[in-house]
Amino acid sequence: MYEDILGRRVVIPAGEYAWTIGAFEGNTDPSAPVNVSLLHRIGSYYDGEYHGWRLTLGLRAGARLLSEIGWTRDDVTLPAGSFKNDLVPIKIGYSFTSLANLQGLIQYNRQTSTIASNIRLALLNRSGTGIFLVYNDRRDTSPVTPDELLGRSFVVKFTRLFDY
Numbered sequence: 360m361y362e363d364i365l366g367r368r369v370v371i372p373a374g375e376y377a378w379t380i381g382a383f384e385g386n387t388d389p390s391a392p393v394n395v396s397l398l399h400r401i402g403s404y405y406d407g408e409y410h411g412w413r414l415t416l417g418l419r420a421g422a423r424l425l426s427e428i429g430w431t432r433d434d435v436t437l438p439a440g441s442f443k444n445d446l447v448p449i450k451i452g453y454s455f456t457s458l459a460n461l462q463g464l465i466q467y468n469r470q471t472s473t474i475a476s477n478i479r480l481a482l483l484n485r486s487g488t489g490i491f492l493v494y495n496d497r498r499d500t501s502p503v504t505p506d507e508l509l510g511r512s513f514v515v516k517f518t519r520l521f522d523y
Contacts, residue, residue, distance in 0.1 A: 407437035472501035
């Protein structure tokens with residue numbers, strides 16, 4: 360079932376389904392200062408059709424700063440109705456050293472009309488072990504609903520690898 364923020368629904372009846380999806384993907388050099396990636400998928404989806412696009416633009420400033428902005432569109436046509444969804448992620452990562460980095464993800468989802476953010480500071484000692492400080496925030500951007508803040512969390516995670 361698909362349901363958007365305005366309450367519009369597309370229900371897929373229970374049953375057995377099979378589908379096939381073909382894809383075309385093209386990329387430029389991801390180690391270049393500017394890179395682009397394009398993915399197009401087309402095929403069947405339950406008892407209808409699916410078209411999907413993903414476009415990503417990556418920017419690199421040396422070995423320490425990486426950023427990426429993307430757009431993903433899912434376009435579904437079913438006998439019960441049609442729907443489209445857009446997802447727009449923005450990623451930024453900065454490495455202070457090989458053992459300390461800061462990463463951020465901000466993402467807009469049109470179906471739920473939300474903006475979600477995740478910011479993570481990783482202070483590692485070896486093999487991905489160490490301390491992680493993570494902040495998450497989810498906000499409603501729809502004019503229909505009164506609550507803007509949907510959730511917020513701050514997590515401290517410590518991992519340690521033990522040798523046996």
